Every structure is written in C-alpha cells, then in structure tokens.
Amino acid sequence: MTVNPLITLQNVTKTFGQVTVIQDVTVSVYPGQVQVLLGENGAGKSTLIKMVAGVYQPDGGQILVDGTVTTLPTTRAAEEHGIATIHQELNLVATMSVAENVMLGRMPTKLGMVDRKELRRQARAALALIGLEIDVDTPVGELGIARQQLVEIAKALSINARVLILDEPTAALTRHETQALFAVMADLRRRGVGMLFISHHLDEIAEVGDTVTVIRDGHFIAEVPASTPEDELVKLMVGRSIEDQFPRRADETPALTEVLTVENLTSAGHFDDISFTVRAGEVLGIAGLVGAGRTELIRAIAGADRYDTGSVAVRGTPLPKGDIQAAIRAGIGHVPEDRKGQGLVLDASVNDNLGYATLASSAKLGLADFTGQRRRAEAVAAKLRIRMHTIDQPIRSLSGGNQQKAVFGRWIIAASTVLLLDEPTRGVDVGAKVEIYELMNSITAAGGAIVMVSSELPEILGMSDRILVMRDGRLAGELSAADATQDTVMTLAARDVAAQR
Amino acid sequence: MSTTTLAPTRRSFDYKTFLANNGALVGLVVLCIALVIATPDFLTGQNLLNIGIQVSTVAVLAFGMTFVIVAGGIDLSVGAVAALSAMASGWFFVSAGMPGWVALLGGLAVGLLAGIVNGAANAYGKLPSFIATLAMLSVARGLTLVISDGRPIKTAAEVSFLGGNIGPVPMPIVILVLAALVASFILNRTVLGRSMYAVGGNAEAARLSGLPVKRIIVTVFALAGVFAALAGLLLAGRLDSAQPQAAAGYELDAIAAVVIGGASLSGGLGKISGTFIGALVLVVIRNGLNLLNVSSFWQQVVIGLVIALAVGADVLRRKTRNS
Numbered sequence: 040m041t042v043n044p045l046i047t048l049q050n051v052t053k054t055f056g057q058v059t060v061i062q063d064v065t066v067s068v069y070p071g072q073v074q075v076l077l078g079e080n081g082a083g084k085s086t087l088i089k090m091v092a093g094v095y096q097p098d099g100g101q102i103l104v105d106g107t108v109t110t111l112p113t114t115r116a117a118e119e120h121g122i123a124t125i126h127q128e129l130n131l132v133a134t135m136s137v138a139e140n141v142m143l144g145r146m147p148t149k150l151g152m153v154d155r156k157e158l159r160r161q162a163r164a165a166l167a168l169i170g171l172e173i174d175v176d177t178p179v180g181e182l183g184i185a186r187q188q189l190v191e192i193a194k195a196l197s198i199n200a201r202v203l204i205l206d207e208p209t210a211a212l213t214r215h216e217t218q219a220l221f222a223v224m225a226d227l228r229r230r231g232v233g234m235l236f237i238s239h240h241l242d243e244i245a246e247v248g249d250t251v252t253v254i255r256d257g258h259f260i261a262e263v264p265a266s267t268p269e270d271e272l273v274k275l276m277v278g279r280s281i282e283d284q285f286p287r288r289a290d291e292t293p294a295l296t297e298v299l300t301v302e303n304l305t306s307a308g309h310f311d312d313i314s315f316t317v318r319a320g321e322v323l324g325i326a327g328l329v330g331a332g333r334t335e336l337i338r339a340i341a342g343a344d345r346y347d348t349g350s351v352a353v354r355g356t357p358l359p360k361g362d363i364q365a366a367i368r369a370g371i372g373h374v375p376e377d378r379k380g381q382g383l384v385l386d387a388s389v390n391d392n393l394g395y396a397t398l399a400s401s402a403k404l405g406l407a408d409f410t411g412q413r414r415r416a417e418a419v420a421a422k423l424r425i426r427m428h429t430i431d432q433p434i435r436s437l438s439g440g441n442q443q444k445a446v447f448g449r450w451i452i453a454a455s456t457v458l459l460l461d462e463p464t465r466g467v468d469v470g471a472k473v474e475i476y477e478l479m480n481s482i483t484a485a486g487g488a489i490v491m492v493s494s495e496l497p498e499i500l501g502m503s504d505r506i507l508v509m510r511d512g513r514l515a516g517e518l519s520a521a522d523a524t525q526d527t528v529m530t531l532a533a534r535d536v537a538a539q540r
Numbered sequence: 541m542s543t544t545t546l547a548p549t550r551r552s553f554d555y556k557t558f559l560a561n562n563g564a565l566v567g568l569v570v571l572c573i574a575l576v577i578a579t580p581d582f583l584t585g586q587n588l589l590n591i592g593i594q595v596s597t598v599a600v601l602a603f604g605m606t607f608v609i610v611a612g613g614i615d616l617s618v619g620a621v622a623a624l625s626a627m628a629s630g631w632f633f634v635s636a637g638m639p640g641w642v643a644l645l646g647g648l649a650v651g652l653l654a655g656i657v658n659g660a661a662n663a664y665g666k667l668p669s670f671i672a673t674l675a676m677l678s679v680a681r682g683l684t685l686v687i688s689d690g691r692p693i694k695t696a697a698e699v700s701f702l703g704g705n706i707g708p709v710p711m712p713i714v715i716l717v718l719a720a721l722v723a724s725f726i727l728n729r730t731v732l733g734r735s736m737y738a739v740g741g742n743a744e745a746a747r748l749s750g751l752p753v754k755r756i757i758v759t760v761f762a763l764a765g766v767f768a769a770l771a772g773l774l775l776a777g778r779l780d781s782a783q784p785q786a787a788a789g790y791e792l793d794a795i796a797a798v799v800i801g802g803a804s805l806s807g808g809l810g811k812i813s814g815t816f817i818g819a820l821v822l823v824v825i826r827n828g829l830n831l832l833n834v835s836s837f838w839q840q841v842v843i844g845l846v847i848a849l850a851v852g853a854d855v856l857r858r859k860t861r862n863s
Contacts, residue, residue: 343747343748384745449749
C-alpha cells in the first residue's frame with residue numbers, strides 16, 4: 040500500500056494491575072478505508088479503541104499519527120488530531136436541540152450570547168455533509184436511535200474528524216437503518232475519512248469493510264481482507280471452527296401439551312388482539328420491525344406491564360394482569376431486551392444476580408439462604424460456562440455474553456419452564472451465542488417452552504420451530520420453520536414499506 | 541468487557557486495594573493517632589465515653605439512612621422525625637397520661653408511621669424521595685412545635701433510662717451497639733436487606749426478577765423512621781426532656797456519615813460498618829477540635845472539607861475500579 044496510514048497503533052500493550060488486556064497488537068487506519076476490528080467480547084477491542092481515542096495510554100508500543108510518534112493523553116488531544124469516536128452509548132443531550140448538540144462546546148456567540156442564527160446555519164451545514172435532512176430545532180431525544188447516531192457523526196465531522204471510530208454502531212439499528220448508515224460510510228470513504236469499525240454482525244463486514252484485524256484474548260491473530268468468508272472469520276475469532284451457527288434440535292414428535300396460551304391480548308397503542316399458543320418443547324419466534332409491539336407483548340405476558348383486555352394462561356391457569364410474581368410462580372422467566380438497564384444489577388455480584396428471582400422463595404423466616412444460593416449459583420455458572428474469576432465479582436466486569444448467560448441462569452435456578460426471550464443474543468459474540476442456543480435446546484428438550492423476540496432474521500429462522508410475524512401491533516402472519524425465509528418474513532413484517540417512518 | 545484475564549494474578553496482600561476499600565477506617569485511625577499526640581485529653585476514659593455517647597445519636601440515625609441510601613433514596617426527614625417522635629412520646633406521657641413504657645413505644649410508632657408515609661409517597665405517590673422527605677421534614681418539625689408549643693416536655697422515666705448508665709457503661713452506647721447489630725443483620729442476612737441492594741442498584745432489574753420493589757421501598761423508609769425515633773428518644777433521654785429544636789440538621793450528619801462510610805448516593809452500595817466508621821469520623825473530629833479549642837465556626841469548615849475529601853476519594857476509587 041503506497042498510501043500512508045492516518046493512525047497506527049504499533050505493537051501496543053496495555054495492562055490493568057497484573058492483567059494484560061492487550062499484548063503487542065498492531066493496527067492501522069488508512070484514509071478512505073474501513074478497517075474492521077473483529078474479536079469476541081472481552082478480546083480487547085474496547086481497550087484498543089480507547090487507546091486511539093485518548094482514554095487509555097498504551098503501556099508498551101507506540102501510537103503514530105501521520106507517521107509521527109504521538110501521545111494522546113486526553114480525548115481532547117485525540118480530537119485535535121482529528122480522531123472522533125461514536126460510542127455505543129451516544130454522547131448527546133436528549134433535551135437539547137439537534138443544532139445545540141452538533142455545536143456543543145463551540146456555540147457561536149455574539150456579544151456573549153448564543154448566536155442562534157449562526158448556530159442553526161453551522162449545524163445545517165454539518166448535517167448536509169452526511170445528507171441528513173431534519174429540523175435542527177428538534178430535541179435530540181425525539182429522534183430515533185439511528186438518527187441520533189447520524190447526528191453524532193455529523194458532529195464529529197464538523198470538527199474535521201479524519202478518523203472515525205464506530206463502536207458497534209449497528210447493534211441497535213434495523214436492517215433498513217443500517218443500510219442508511221452504510222451509505223453515509225461509503226460517502227465518507229470517498230471523501231478520504233478513515234474508519235475503524237466494530238460489529239458483531241459478520242455479514243456487515245464484507246458489505247462495508249476493507250480489511251479486517253482479528254484479535255483474540257488480547258493478541259493480534261490475523262489481518263485479512265473483508266471478503267474473507269464468514270466461517271473463516273469465525274474460526275479466526277473464536278480459535279476453533281463453529282460447525283453450526285444455529286444448532287436447533289427440535290423434538291421429532293412435538294408434544295401436544297399447551298404450555299402458554301395467549302388469547303386476544305390487547306394494549307391500546309402497543310398491540311392489538313394477539314392470540315397464540317406455545318407447546319412444550321417448542322421455540323416460537325416472533326419477528327417484526329422495531330416498534331411493531333413485540334417487546335410490549337412479551338412484557339405484558341411476563342407481568343411487567345398491564346394490558347387492557349385478553350388473557351394469558353400457563354398450563355391452563357390464568358395469570359393475573361401486571362403481576363410479575365404470579366407469572367414467576369407459574370413458571371415464566373423473562374430475559375428482557377436491555378441486559379444492563381433491565382436485566383442486571385451491574386454493581387452486584389454474579390452470585391447475587393443469579394439469585395434475585397429465588398431470593399424470597401428460598402428464604403426461611405425472612406432470612407436469605409446464603410449457602411444454598413451459593414451452591415445453586417456455582418452449579419448453574421458451571422453448567423452455563425459463565426467465564427469469571429469468582430462468583431463474587433461484580434457482574435459489570437463480565438463480557439456481554441457471560442452477563443446474558445447469567446440472566447438465563449437466574450431463571451434456570453428458578454426452574455422456569457416458559458422462557459420469554461427478548462433479543463437474547465444482542466451484543467453477544469459468536470461463541471457465546473451458540474452456547475445460548477444450546478441452552479435453549481436443553482430447555483425445550485426438558486419440556487420447557489420458549490418465546491423468542493429477535494430482530495436478527497437468521498436467528499429467528501435458525502432457532503424457531505414456528506414463527507409469528509408482527510406488524511404495527513398486530514399479528515401479520517404465522518409461518519412454520521419449513522416455509523419461512525428472509526423474504527417471506529420480511530414481506531409480512533413490512534408489507535407497506537412506504538408507511539415506515 | 542476489557543477486564544478478562546490473560547494471566548492468573550498472584551494472590552498476595554494488596555495494600556493498595558485495602559487502603560482504597562477502607563479509606564474511612566484508615567482516616568479514622570490516622571485521626572485518632574494525631575489526636576493522641578496532639579492532646580493528652582483525648583485518650584482518657586471520660587473522653588472516650590463522651591465520644592461514645594455523642595456518636596450514638598448520629599450513628600443510629602445514620603443506620604436508618606444507610607438502608608434508604610442503599611435502596612437508592614435519600615431521607616431528609618430523619619432529624620425532624622427524631623424530634624417529633626421524642627416530643628410525641630413526651631406528650632403521651634405528660635398530657636395523655638400513658639404509662640412510661642407505652643409512651644416510649646408510642647414514640648417509636650410515630651417514627652414508624654412517618655417512615656411509612658415517606659415510603660408510600662415515594663413508591664406509590666411517585667414523589668422523588670428527596671421531595672417526599674423534604675416535605676416530611678417540614679411537617680414533622682412543625683408538628684413538634686405544635687405539640688410542644690415551642691417548650692420542652694419532660695420525658696418518662698423509661699425514656700430517661702435510655703440516656704442513663706448501666707454500671708459504668710452509658711446506656712446510649714449499649715443501644716448503639718444493639719442498633720448496629722440489628723441493622724447489620726437486616727442488611728446482610730435478610731431477604732429484605734439483600735433486596736435493598738438490588739432495588740438501589742437497578743430497580744427495574746429487581747422488579748423484573750420478581751422483587752416487590754414498592755413494598756421494599758416502604759419498608760426501607762419505615763425502618764429509617766424507627767431508627768430516627770430511637771435516636772430522638774436517646775437524645776431526649778440524655779436531657780430528661782424532649783426539645784422542640786432537637787436534632788435539627790442531624791439529617792445532614794447522618795447522610796455525611798453514610799457517604800464517608802463508602803455508600804454511593806446512586807444506590808446499591810453501602811455497609812453498616814462503614815456508616816459506623818463514618819459517624820465516628822465526624823464525632824471524633826468535632827471532639828478533637830473542641831479539645832484543641834478550635835472555635836465551632838472553624839469546626840464546620842473542617843467537617844465540610846472532610847466530607848468533600850471522603851466523597852472525592854470515593855469517586856476516584858470508583859473510577860479506577862471501573863476502568
């Protein structure tokens with residue numbers, strides 16, 4: 040390559056205490072190219088990014104900017120070199136307008152007061168760079184997540200960013216929104232911006248990337264072209280080949296016992312007249328676009344939200360509305376969509392997090408059953424292969440996949456037989472994904488029933504025995520595993536494409 | 541996400557971690573050593589008993605506050621509720637003519653009731669705990685003045701007993717130890733205590749796991765109310781009378797003790813032992829500055845700096861831990 044890299048991390052090493060997180064890794068970002076950083080959760084991707092962004096200093100090796108050895112002691116220093124990061128958690132002030140967010144920290148002033156006219160003009164110019172047409176007076180909180188992301192990219196570009204770090208920007212986007220983001224990325228590439236891109240969606244790599252740097256356990260493994268076949272990438276990333284990404288083993292002769300019965304369930308503004316049943320040993324997938332009412336439906340069944348009319352029954356026993364405890368007693372376990380916000384108490388230990396659902400039921404005279412809890416937690420952590428130092432470490436320090444396994448583990452300890460899964464593998468790496476799928480198999484093999492909401496079509500198609508498609512809060516159709524393809528599901532999910540946002 | 545190990549770490553005594561996790565205790569020890577050197581009056585039996593008596597009120601209030609802060613709330617009303625409970629107890633005894641022990645229990649019941657109202661306003665009324673308890677602060681202090689008409693009321697012998705001595709040991713110290721044991725037991729061993737950490741750490745996750753979050757919140761404030769009432773009775777017992785302006789501003793001492801003890805105001809973290817040390821730090825500083833003849837005006841300045849220092853160290857500690 041004759042073009043010089045914009046930035047190079049050369050043989051960098053980073054240790055925390057006695058733990059080496061990154062060892063001797065080299066990665067470069069070239070102008071007009073998308074460098075993909077690939078690795079499982081905990082492989083050290085975040086640490087690498089934070090070194091580029093000026094959050095961490097490497098303990099060994101060096102950082103070259105335009106070929107010159109540079110230190111980036113602060114994020115401000117990185118910004119001055121034209122390096123901008125779009126984090127997973129967006130750094131926008133929800134209550135302020137788009138214009139104010141874009142110009143935050145550099146508001147144009149006139150006589151010491153904010154010059155609103157100039158503010159709007161500069162913000163519009165920044166948005167025009169990426170072809171985003173929105174009212175700059177809209178509060179950012181009113182925009183969807185995809186547009187918020189674009190606002191942040193516009194903000195980065197308006198401070199002349201030459202290197203854009205995109206940390207899992209597509210994790211919360213629909214397919215449609217992802218395409219829009221990729222179009223922007225393609226445009227930036229033409230204009231010579233170098234990008235460092237992280238994603239757990241392997242299919243996106245060939246689509247948007249140029250070169251892939253694979254790291255595993257903090258070590259550099261390989262640099263390969265983005266056109267490398269997916270299973271090859273997985274092998275590099277995990278260190279072994281994964282035979283089957285979706286190892287669904289359905290029962291040959293499905294049982295006839297109905298475990299979960301939902302009848303005419305309606306919640307005004309969320310979902311309307313939903314009826315279905317799930318039998319023992321079955322995985323029912325629920326597909327649909329974001330906003331189709333899938334999460335609201337799952338939450339209503341779990342007792343987390345109330346609903347207007349209809350009924351939910353487990354093994355013939357009706358459940359009271361909006362009563363989580365009754366649902367849990369009936370055998371329901373709910374793995375919510377937002378692991379950190381709704382699933383886990385991040386500062387609490389793995390042990391505590393595994394035990395919340397059984398805290399009261401295992402207690403005697405109001406005293407928590409510590410020995411029993413620890414025994415159960417250790418057994419389930421071993422069974423689910425939750426990777427950790429000790430069961431007493433805060434769950435915050437585990438990788439996404441292991442955190443998710445802990446949410447599952449909570450319901451296994453509670454002996455739940457009806458699992459309601461909402462995006463069960465979001466932000467989970469390939470290795471842990473397969474482990475979660477195997478877990479679903481073992482639950483259904485033991486006579487349990489699973490309802491799975493997912494925005495990842497391959498997962499829906501690969502793991503469901505039957506698929507319901509929701510659109511605008513209604514059931515748009517039902518497909519058997521045999522009949523379902525990406526096309527048939529998507530046609531049902533978005534029949535009226537023009538009506539989408 | 542970035543903290544998975546590559547190499548197993550050596551297990552040895554890590555003094556840095558110990559210091560970082562026990563900052564308040566280390567501070568207390570340093571403080572005591574400094575005072576022993578600075579003045580011969582510090583390390584005397586009488587002075588230590590004085591410290592014990594002074595710390596009892598603050599610590600008992602702060603134990604209740606620990607529950608609330610661990611569960612993610614704040615209780616600004618504890619000082620006022622302490623005063624109201626003591627005053628109510630005095631009124632039950634003097635004006636209503638109840639037996640002394642009934643008046644004592646009645647005082648505790650008033651604290652319980654105030655706490656339940658706080659908790660219900662927060663959990664069911666959706667008022668932020670800051671606002672709910674700020675309102676209670678005003679109401680409770682106002683009722684105290686109404687009942688007493690601004691004058692002290694004599695307490696029952698049973699209440700005065702709480703301020704007396706058993707042999708050489710002052711009763712407040714005995715109560716303090718018992719209260720610490722009970723509070724620690726509740727927080728560490730009971731389902732309620734463990735639930736407090738979950739609710740304070742992430743209320744939604746706790747709710748979705750089937751914990752009765754609203755009931756837990758009400759119980760937490762109710763406990764804080766009872767501990768406040770106990771502190772109020774201790775104070776009244778020492779003076780043989782319930783004072784209308786008793787314990788004014790004590791809620792801030794209680795919050796400071798909890799925070800110096802390492803609890804997080806965002807909830808989910810905190811220990812009774814830490815709170816106890818925090819209360820001791822506050823009282824020992826005041827006591828030491830008194831012995832050194834530092835004016836009470838300057839004492840306030842010092843206390844403020846100590847709070848800022850303790851919380852600053854705590855923020856720093858959290859930052860390094862999460863990186």
